[in-house]
Amino acid sequence: MAVEDLWRLFDIIGTLAFAVSGALVGISRRMDIFGISVLALATAVGGGMVRDVLVGITPPMALRDTTNFLLSVGVALATSFLYQWTALHRMRRQRLLTIFNVSDTIGLAAFTITGALTGVRVGGDDSYVLPILLAATTAVGGGMIRDVLAQRMPVVLYAEVYAAASLVGAFVFCALRFTLGVEADSWLAFLLVLMIRFAAIHWNWSLYHPRPPKRHRDGEMEE
Amino acid sequence: MAVEDLWRLFDIIGTLAFAVSGALVGISRRMDIFGISVLALATAVGGGMVRDVLVGITPPMALRDTTNFLLSVGVALATSFLYQWTALHRMRRQRLLTIFNVSDTIGLAAFTITGALTGVRVGGDDSYVLPILLAATTAVGGGMIRDVLAQRMPVVLYAEVYAAASLVGAFVFCALRFTLGVEADSWLAFLLVLMIRFAAIHWNWSLYHPRPPKRHRDGEMEE
Amino acid sequence: MAVEDLWRLFDIIGTLAFAVSGALVGISRRMDIFGISVLALATAVGGGMVRDVLVGITPPMALRDTTNFLLSVGVALATSFLYQWTALHRMRRQRLLTIFNVSDTIGLAAFTITGALTGVRVGGDDSYVLPILLAATTAVGGGMIRDVLAQRMPVVLYAEVYAAASLVGAFVFCALRFTLGVEADSWLAFLLVLMIRFAAIHWNWSLYHPRPPKRHRDGEMEE
Numbered sequence: 157m158a159v160e161d162l163w164r165l166f167d168i169i170g171t172l173a174f175a176v177s178g179a180l181v182g183i184s185r186r187m188d189i190f191g192i193s194v195l196a197l198a199t200a201v202g203g204g205m206v207r208d209v210l211v212g213i214t215p216p217m218a219l220r221d222t223t224n225f226l227l228s229v230g231v232a233l234a235t236s237f238l239y240q241w242t243a244l245h246r247m248r249r250q251r252l253l254t255i256f257n258v259s260d261t262i263g264l265a266a267f268t269i270t271g272a273l274t275g276v277r278v279g280g281d282d283s284y285v286l287p288i289l290l291a292a293t294t295a296v297g298g299g300m301i302r303d304v305l306a307q308r309m310p311v312v313l314y315a316e317v318y319a320a321a322s323l324v325g326a327f328v329f330c331a332l333r334f335t336l337g338v339e340a341d342s343w344l345a346f347l348l349v350l351m352i353r354f355a356a357i358h359w360n361w362s363l364y365h366p367r368p369p370k371r372h373r374d375g376e377m378e379e
Numbered sequence: 380m381a382v383e384d385l386w387r388l389f390d391i392i393g394t395l396a397f398a399v400s401g402a403l404v405g406i407s408r409r410m411d412i413f414g415i416s417v418l419a420l421a422t423a424v425g426g427g428m429v430r431d432v433l434v435g436i437t438p439p440m441a442l443r444d445t446t447n448f449l450l451s452v453g454v455a456l457a458t459s460f461l462y463q464w465t466a467l468h469r470m471r472r473q474r475l476l477t478i479f480n481v482s483d484t485i486g487l488a489a490f491t492i493t494g495a496l497t498g499v500r501v502g503g504d505d506s507y508v509l510p511i512l513l514a515a516t517t518a519v520g521g522g523m524i525r526d527v528l529a530q531r532m533p534v535v536l537y538a539e540v541y542a543a544a545s546l547v548g549a550f551v552f553c554a555l556r557f558t559l560g561v562e563a564d565s566w567l568a569f570l571l572v573l574m575i576r577f578a579a580i581h582w583n584w585s586l587y588h589p590r591p592p593k594r595h596r597d598g599e600m601e602e
Numbered sequence: 603m604a605v606e607d608l609w610r611l612f613d614i615i616g617t618l619a620f621a622v623s624g625a626l627v628g629i630s631r632r633m634d635i636f637g638i639s640v641l642a643l644a645t646a647v648g649g650g651m652v653r654d655v656l657v658g659i660t661p662p663m664a665l666r667d668t669t670n671f672l673l674s675v676g677v678a679l680a681t682s683f684l685y686q687w688t689a690l691h692r693m694r695r696q697r698l699l700t701i702f703n704v705s706d707t708i709g710l711a712a713f714t715i716t717g718a719l720t721g722v723r724v725g726g727d728d729s730y731v732l733p734i735l736l737a738a739t740t741a742v743g744g745g746m747i748r749d750v751l752a753q754r755m756p757v758v759l760y761a762e763v764y765a766a767a768s769l770v771g772a773f774v775f776c777a778l779r780f781t782l783g784v785e786a787d788s789w790l791a792f793l794l795v796l797m798i799r800f801a802a803i804h805w806n807w808s809l810y811h812p813r814p815p816k817r818h819r820d821g822e823m824e825e
Contacts, residue, residue: 188588191536212660214435219512236589289665313637366629366682406812414759437658442735459812
């Protein structure tokens, strides 16, 4: 598979997955069908627009081509109707959270790959730094935009091993790309990000929290 | 009127209108005169800076020219003083909300036109996709920045037919530009966005909300 | 000292200072060590990435070089451990707020200088507008990203003389650069921003607030 097709494949996987995650957040915020579509769209194309602007690809792909736009809005409509017309809205909170986590994680992994591939194209074949940092920025960007717009604490700030999963995947991608070839390497890194993040969710990896004193509560540093 | 002058005219209309909307949000958040100015400025020039960066016009117009900077700060000061010294602060909540909606809608319509004109200039005379998507991004960008900074739910996510009004206006602009000429076409699209959005506010167009179950409340999907 | 070295020096000062401020906000939000690192990183490199993208330096420095990335994560880890293992977490709220204000102000002043130096390089030796506006955008950008991600009201919107301190510093930098030479001028402007902001904090400069009526409470303009 040509690198362009591979890039496009992961771009579509990430767009679909992030659109689902954005639509679910919109539904949980009781938005109407337009709000849900805008949030799905911002989540799905936001990270990629940031990626393109950061490396000077202007106008970004998402503004030159309606595919991702239509895909995102289609996913938003489909998710909304499925939510009401099927058993989805009778699911327990935990199940909905699982669907959200799965779609968010697939988006994270897929955009890690598109970011790394773009970084290699812009930075040159032997570059490490740009592909890894661009991969992580692209991967966490869409979810960050979704959460900031929907006034939630961004997943990347509270989730177990989120940006770190993307960084590890991008590093492995860069380290093995000449050994495995770009195609096999992309799939390996994609699966690795998925596995790390799912493991972190499943075993609820508990990380070091600097212990705040009892009286030091949320937001108390505000003036 | 030359296209440059037309662009500049709508840029100034949008800047003034969005500055008013930003200043009103700042006042309603009890900010001081500096905070109100910064919020008015971010609202008024934010969308245009995003537009310019997206199509590779760097540095963006707003950083090369102090006109919009001074206009925004002037509007912020004037709005603040009018608020206190006139009957404005004795108005009922509903009236203030109306002033906010009018200024926000004029900004939306005016930046739809500057975005579409910029998209045509960058994308070529026969382009449709870039002008329409850039118009909507420019138009909703300023309000999004305003609302995210002021910690409000962004208007674009809850308002009736907001981004959609901009998309329709931009589509009509693109479809009729060769028939009507750019100047008449710009004014037609501007008025169309205004009318669609005001109609949506006035008749409180009720859109499809996927019905969430009772126990599925705001934010409950947070981990 | 060459202008490049001077730029780099202020870039490192600002990165370290903003990383401390981001880490403190993360700790006060009870984030784990990954969340704290991401927030410190976004604060420390965010403003500079916005600056580079605005003037068309793509990919931005922060994605081409791991120094600032590693510095920010190192500062986040060090701040977290110091917080727990030393007397830091037993400090009174007021003391922690002071450390936050000092680091945030040093970051503001240092990024004012890197923004102004970049503006002069891009805009030409006799430019005023671009260096001043770019300086203020760079200086307030990192803190804005930090506060939006952490769901706090951005400092720039409520603080006494924050963006204004940066604008004054940048103006003095531009006015005196041929008289004093770039190096002395940079340090003078840096100290000036520090002094203005610290004076505003210390004497709690009370600015004009348009007085909202009693019944006009926070957020009541929401629909």
